[in-house]
Amino acid sequence: MTIDAPPPAARAATSRPAKALGAPIVLIENVQKAFGDNHVLRDVSMTIRQGEVVVICGRSGSGKSTLLRCIDQLETIDGGTIRAAGHLMGFREKNGKRVALRDAEIARQQRDLGMVFQNFNLFPHVSVIENIMMAPVRILKRPRAEVKAEARELLARVGLPEKENAYPRQLSGGQQQRVAIARALAMKPQVMLFDEPTSALDPEMISEVLDVMVDLSHQGMTMIVVTHEMGFARAAADRVVLMHGGEIVEEAPPEQFFTNPRSEHTKLFLSKILSH
Amino acid sequence: MNWSWTFFFEYLTNGFMFRGAWTTVWLSVISMTIGLGLGVVAAMMKMYGNAAVRYIAEFYIWLFRGTPVLIQLIIIYTGLPQLGIRLNVIESAILGLALNEGAYLAEIIRAGIMSVDKGQNDAARSVGMTWRERMYLVILPQATRTIIPPLGNQFNGMLKTTSLASVISMEELMRNAQMLAQINFRVLEVYSVAALWYLLLVSIWGLIQQRIEAHYEKPFGPAAAISPEAAKELKKAMQKAGATKV
Ligand SMILES: Nc1ncnc2c1ncn2[C@@H]1O[C@H](COP(=O)(O)OP(=O)(O)OP(=O)(O)O)[C@@H](O)[C@H]1O
Ligand SMILES: [Mg+2]
Numbered sequence: 001m002t003i004d005a006p007p008p009a010a011r012a013a014t015s016r017p018a019k020a021l022g023a024p025i026v027l028i029e030n031v032q033k034a035f036g037d038n039h040v041l042r043d044v045s046m047t048i049r050q051g052e053v054v055v056i057c058g059r060s061g062s063g064k065s066t067l068l069r070c071i072d073q074l075e076t077i078d079g080g081t082i083r084a085a086g087h088l089m090g091f092r093e094k095n096g097k098r099v100a101l102r103d104a105e106i107a108r109q110q111r112d113l114g115m116v117f118q119n120f121n122l123f124p125h126v127s128v129i130e131n132i133m134m135a136p137v138r139i140l141k142r143p144r145a146e147v148k149a150e151a152r153e154l155l156a157r158v159g160l161p162e163k164e165n166a167y168p169r170q171l172s173g174g175q176q177q178r179v180a181i182a183r184a185l186a187m188k189p190q191v192m193l194f195d196e197p198t199s200a201l202d203p204e205m206i207s208e209v210l211d212v213m214v215d216l217s218h219q220g221m222t223m224i225v226v227t228h229e230m231g232f233a234r235a236a237a238d239r240v241v242l243m244h245g246g247e248i249v250e251e252a253p254p255e256q257f258f259t260n261p262r263s264e265h266t267k268l269f270l271s272k273i274l275s276h
Numbered sequence: 277m278n279w280s281w282t283f284f285f286e287y288l289t290n291g292f293m294f295r296g297a298w299t300t301v302w303l304s305v306i307s308m309t310i311g312l313g314l315g316v317v318a319a320m321m322k323m324y325g326n327a328a329v330r331y332i333a334e335f336y337i338w339l340f341r342g343t344p345v346l347i348q349l350i351i352i353y354t355g356l357p358q359l360g361i362r363l364n365v366i367e368s369a370i371l372g373l374a375l376n377e378g379a380y381l382a383e384i385i386r387a388g389i390m391s392v393d394k395g396q397n398d399a400a401r402s403v404g405m406t407w408r409e410r411m412y413l414v415i416l417p418q419a420t421r422t423i424i425p426p427l428g429n430q431f432n433g434m435l436k437t438t439s440l441a442s443v444i445s446m447e448e449l450m451r452n453a454q455m456l457a458q459i460n461f462r463v464l465e466v467y468s469v470a471a472l473w474y475l476l477l478v479s480i481w482g483l484i485q486q487r488i489e490a491h492y493e494k495p496f497g498p499a500a501a502i503s504p505e506a507a508k509e510l511k512k513a514m515q516k517a518g519a520t521k522v
Contacts (some may be wrong), residue, residue, distance in 0.1 A: 074398055104406045111404030121399035125417045125495045135403035138413055167495045180399075187403055 019238060022050025025085060025222050026191055032079035033063075033070055033246075039223045040066045042246040043080070048191075053223045055233040055254075058243035059269065064226040065216065067243070068193045071224070072115050073106050085112035085190040113137070114184030116195040122168040128179050129155070129164035132186045140187075147186070154182040158212050174205030178212055185216075186249040192216065194225040210235075228273060234258070283462040287469040296452030303366075303441065303448055304434045307373035311434075312427075314374060315381025319396045321385055331381065340379035346440050348372045353444040369441040369448075377434060384426045388419035428485035435477050449473055507508045 014191055026048040033041040040063045048054050056064050060183040069075040071082055073090050087109040091098045100193040101109070123131050132144060132151040136142045155161050158178035160171075177197055194213065198206040210232050217223055225232070233240050233254050240257040242250040242265060248264040250257065261267055287293055301309065321333035353368035362370060394502050400410040439450035453470035457463050490497075 069398075072402055074401055107401070107404045107406040107409075110401060111403075113402070115398075115402035117395060117399065117402075119395050121393070121395040121417075123396065123399070123414055125421070127495075134413060135405065137410060139404055169496060274407065 019051065019059070021052050021238070021261060024048065025050045026224070027081070028067075029082075029170045030069070030080035031067070031070060031077050033075060033077050040246050041070065041077075042247055043260075044243075046079075046241065046248060046251070048224060050190075051220045052238045053217045053221075053225065054239045054241060056226045056241045056243060057128065057228055057230075057269065057273075058062060059272075061261055062243040063246040064243050067194050068115070068224065068226060071192055071205075072113050075109055076100075079129050085109075085111065085118050100263060108231070111135075111187050112190050114189035114192040116180050116184055116192065118200050120168075120173070120180045120200070122176055122180055122183070124168050127164065127169075128160070128166050128168065128171070128208070131168065131179060132183045135183070136186050147152040151182070151186060154185055155179075156187075156262040157215075158182045171204060173201045174208045176271045177201065177205075177209045181209075181212055181216070186220055189232055191222045191224065194223065194227065196226050196228075198227065230258070230273065243271060244269075280462060280465060283460065283465040283492065284469065287466050288472070290456070290469075292452050292456065293449070293466075293469060293473065296449035297448065297472075299446075299448040300438050300450075300473075302437045303369060303446070304374070304431065307370050307377060308431050308434050310370065310374035311381055312352050312379025313391055314378025318378060318382035319385035319389065322382065323389060337379045337382050338343070341383075341444075342375050344387070344436060345372065345376045346443065348376055349441060351442050361386060362424050365446050369438070369446040372442065373434065373438065374436075377430065380430060381427070384423055384430070385419065388423035389415060391422045392418045394497055420455060421496065424485075424489055428481070428489070431485075432478055432481055435481065436474060439474075475519065 005107075008127075026046075027048045028044055028048075029043050031044045032039070042271045044063075044067060046054075050176065056067070058064055066075060067266055069086055070077050071089065076090055089109055090101055090106060092101055092105070093099075115133055122128075123134065126134065127172065129148065129151050132154060133144070133147050136147045136150075137144055146178040152161065155164055160175055160182075163171060163179070168179070171179065181192075181197075197213070198209050201209065206229065210229060213223070213225070213232065214236045223236075225237075227233070237254050240250075240252060240254050241248055242257075242263065244263075250261055250263040252261070257266065258270065261270065308481065316331045318336055321329045324335070325333065349368065349372040352363060352372045353365065396414050397410060400414040407414065412510065438446075438448055441448060442451035442454060445451060448468055453466050457466045460466075
């Protein structure tokens with residue numbers, strides 16, 4: 001991924017639904033995850049192709065966050081396989097056997113995935129620009145000047161060029177979330193994961209974050225987005241997935257998902273979400 | 277009345293007392309620094325270690341918080357030689373004070389680390405930080421903010437606790453005062469001067485502590501929203517407003 005905006009031709013070519021998707025970049029196979037005897041993910045399988053935008057929805061407790069956290073190795077899975085950005089997440093294959101990776105090796109895999117959290121989780125003790133620069137400079141040991149230039153570009157891209165020296169607490173929620181997106185992009189991830197990025201925001205700030213995300217999708221970023229913003233799903237998703245009780249119960253292009261869902265769970269979910 | 281200003285001023289300007297005070301300062305700084313290292317290690321062991329490692333840390337904290345420093349110092353200096361471990365006065369004083377301090381700091385540091393939001397660890401991991409990088413770049417700097425005020429109070433305590441090292445003949449402020457008292461028997465004068473020295477040291481530390489706290493509060497506190505110059509102006513203006521009201 002480059003952080004440059006694509007040429008106008010590429011932008012025009014992304015007019016939906018005809019979007020050329022690349023090779024599979026996230027492969028989730030039969031993933032299981034339990035907390036104690038609470039089986040949160042039961043046999044989840046899903047393939048996401050390069051450049052694809054997948055929206056995941058489902059009611060509270062259905063396992064959406066857990067799935068994202070498993071993909072990014074913030075949780076370890078109990079069964080199945082997750083391949084992302086060319087890594088077998090959390091494991092190494094040795095003579096056909098799986099060996100769990102150590103912390104530092106997992107960290108190396110995580111660098112290729114970006115994650116955006118509901119509560120932003122910016123580093124409050126450093127300025128906005130330092131939030132963005134910290135990982136590339138301190139972890140990848142890239143030259144500061146070069147990273148700073150990129151960080152400024154990213155800030156401009158999320159619409160906050162004037163905030164580089166502010167501290168996170170001096171920003172509104174929407175601004176913080178946009179910085180969080182820039183921070184994730186600074187590692188040049190191949191896949192971006194969003195866990196309800198707008199649920200903690202005041203209504204008037206939701207669109208400023210969604211706009212950045214739609215923009216990102218136009219630039220060809222592979223994105224897995226847990227959200228109940230159905231407007232975003234309509235505008236940017238290639239596929240909408242409904243989770244229920246730790247399983248994927250519906251998986252369809254947005255128009256089909258909204259107008260002609262197959263699962264009863266989806267119908268119920270849509271009737272609830274569209275009624276308010 | 278039998279108070280002698282002559283002796284008082286003599287002790288106040290006495291080089292021997294000054295050297296004692298200086299010893300108190302460096303003994304405190306060194307013991308505190310080593311204690312801080314021990315505290316960080318013990319806190320990490322207790323929080324992230326396996327059962328055996330945790331047990332060792334807990335035993336250390338329990339032992340040194342549960343016994344008087346005075347006994348710890350005496351055991352290290354006068355008791356250990358019985359087991360063939362001989363430490364000189366300075367080594368014994370530093371070791372005793374640092375071990376004792378480390379046990380208290382371990383709990384303070386642990387509380388500081390636990391006060392950092394869990395989401396910070398997630399965020400640090402999501403950009404690919406290893407455990408060390410997360411600790412060093414994200415968790416500890418934020419824990420520091422919580423740790424600094426109690427740490428400052430501990431150092432305040434340390435400046436005075438060093439006086440206990442006088443019992444193992446460590447020539448710090450207290451011990452030197454005792455020695456002068458035995459020469460002239462001007463007990464009140466000499467200990468008053470010693471007390472003044474402690475007050476001075478603790479007060480200077482208080483000023484330093486304020487600055488350190490302000491530094492670590494900067495990213496979080498409301499003062500960060502405006503420049504220091506503007507803050508000063510605002511303070512002046514508020515004082516003026518307050519003054520005109522009364
Ligand atoms: N760290 C954890 N320890 C124990 N249980 C957990 C943990 N994380 C999640 N769970 C449980 O797993 C289940 C699924 O949680 P998850 O956060 O994945 O749901 P979700 O679909 O993201 O819900 P929401 O819309 O409320 O965010 C819930 O029952 C939750 O209580
Ligand atoms: Mg969730």
